[in-house]
Amino acid sequence: MVLVRGILVAFVVAVVAVATYVVFAPIPEDVDSPWMLKLISPLMTNGHYVGMFLPCGLVDWLDERFRANARASEPGVPYRDAVFDRVQVRIFAAEPAEGKTDKRPAIVFYHGGGFVSGHIDVYHPLTAMLARELNAVVVSVNYLLAPKYPFPAAIDDSTAAIVWFLKHLGDFNVDPARVAIMGDSAGGNLAAAAAQRLTFDPEYRDLPRLKLQVLIYPCLQAFDFHTPSYQQNGDYNTLIVNRRFAVTAWNKYLRGNRGDVTEAMVINNHTSAAAKSSPLVQKCLSHDLIPDEFKRPDYRAPSTDFGDDALYEEIKDVLLDPDYAPLMREDLRGLPEAYILTAEYDVLRDEGIMYAKRLEMAGVPATLKNYKKGFHGLFSFPSEVGKQGVNDFLQFAREKL
Numbered sequence: 001m002v003l004v005r006g007i008l009v010a011f012v013v014a015v016v017a018v019a020t021y022v023v024f025a026p027i028p029e030d031v032d033s034p035w036m037l038k039l040i041s042p043l044m045t046n047g048h049y050v051g052m053f054l055p056c057g058l059v060d061w062l063d064e065r066f067r068a069n070a071r072a073s074e075p076g077v078p079y080r081d082a083v084f085d086r087v088q089v090r091i092f093a094a095e096p097a098e099g100k101t102d103k104r105p106a107i108v109f110y111h112g113g114g115f116v117s118g119h120i121d122v123y124h125p126l127t128a129m130l131a132r133e134l135n136a137v138v139v140s141v142n143y144l145l146a147p148k149y150p151f152p153a154a155i156d157d158s159t160a161a162i163v164w165f166l167k168h169l170g171d172f173n174v175d176p177a178r179v180a181i182m183g184d185s186a187g188g189n190l191a192a193a194a195a196q197r198l199t200f201d202p203e204y205r206d207l208p209r210l211k212l213q214v215l216i217y218p219c220l221q222a223f224d225f226h227t228p229s230y231q232q233n234g235d236y237n238t239l240i241v242n243r244r245f246a247v248t249a250w251n252k253y254l255r256g257n258r259g260d261v262t263e264a265m266v267i268n269n270h271t272s273a274a275a276k277s278s279p280l281v282q283k284c285l286s287h288d289l290i291p292d293e294f295k296r297p298d299y300r301a302p303s304t305d306f307g308d309d310a311l312y313e314e315i316k317d318v319l320l321d322p323d324y325a326p327l328m329r330e331d332l333r334g335l336p337e338a339y340i341l342t343a344e345y346d347v348l349r350d351e352g353i354m355y356a357k358r359l360e361m362a363g364v365p366a367t368l369k370n371y372k373k374g375f376h377g378l379f380s381f382p383s384e385v386g387k388q389g390v391n392d393f394l395q396f397a398r399e400k401l
């Protein structure tokens with residue numbers, strides 16, 4: 001009886017705590033779907049704590065239920081799993097329309113999840129939907145995850161999978177002139193980095209050229225965690241990703257389990273003063289690339305006269321490597337046309353804007369779509385702005401791909 005009462009009290013306390021949080025947690029006024037964001041965000045950032053209080057078997061069971069539901073979400077789109085080179089992939093291909101045997105476009109897709117989570121199962125509904133709506137072959141890539149497999153495991157897998165596919169397009173009835181690379185969040189990083197490798201590495205010169213790179217709120221740099229969008233959105237706990245969450249993901253991709261430098265990263269103290277004012281950084285990451293309308297009245301240009309030389313020395317080779325941070329590549333000429341989606345209420349907004357702007361300056365056609373009420377993850381979560389974002393992209397892809 002005492003035990004039951006105890007559980008009941010604990011339950012009521014938990015409900016009240018969650019309800020209080022949902023009502024009072026600060027959130028930007030005009031973001032789409034604030035209630036959903038308030039409920040989902042703590043789970044995204046603290047999901048593993050919830051897991052710790054549930055029996056292991058229950059977590060696995062829930063996870064498998066969720067994945068099975070996801071795999072069954074688009075029964076009209078046939079799929080099969082395969083291995084490209086050494087990398088696990090899922091291939092979706094809607095049946096060609098009656099009497100049509102034309103070669104089809106293709107999208108190679110990299111899922112998000114901060115380099116540390118996510119799976120082709122989780123992204124099954126989105127990738128299958130793309131195959132159906134665009135009558136395209138979609139290849140969803142299950143690259144290796146950090147911290148067990150830190151950089152460059154993910155980008156190496158990502159490249160290996162698309163290289164194998166580009167060498168075997170005929171087997172999939174794909175038109176070599178209509179292949180796009182696409183990813184969201186960390187997957188957008190991998191799509192951008194793989195597109196750079198395919199463009200600039202002479203080893204891949206003879207492969208078909210990508211038609212399009214589609215970067216959905218990508219993370220593209222880990223040098224500056226105080227861009228205007230990080231300043232604007234980084235301290236909210238209600239926008240799915242905050243500064244600390246982003247930094248933690250970058251740290252795991254950078255270092256695996258070799259030590260935590262997040263405390264330095266959150267205050268931009270993982271780089272040196274000299275590096276902060278170096279020509280490369282001034283060129284690639286200048287806040288001048290961000291139009292003034294994106295800078296809130298409380299925006300401050302971050303100071304460049306401090307840093308940690310020893311730490312920077314240790315990590316700079318990766319931090320400046322375009323395979324890790326595609327925005328750090330100085331010369332972007334020759335890259336494939338880009339479609340970049342950003343969200344107003346996303347810490348990553350400005351790196352997407354900077355990349356679009358720099359691509360344009362390098363003569364690469366770039367379409368930038370910034371969603372005024374948007375949040376990180378809008379492409380995958382049901383909301384008005386999410387529907388709009390997906391529909392705008394589908395319309396663009398139908399014309400371009």
Ligand SMILES: *[C@@H]1O[C@H](CO)[C@@H](O)[C@H](O)[C@H]1NC(C)=O
Pocket residue numbers: 267269306307308309
């Ligand atoms: C940055 O790191 C250096 C070296 O650890 C330290 O001396 C300095 O106080 C740090 N700066 C800030 C602003 O914390």
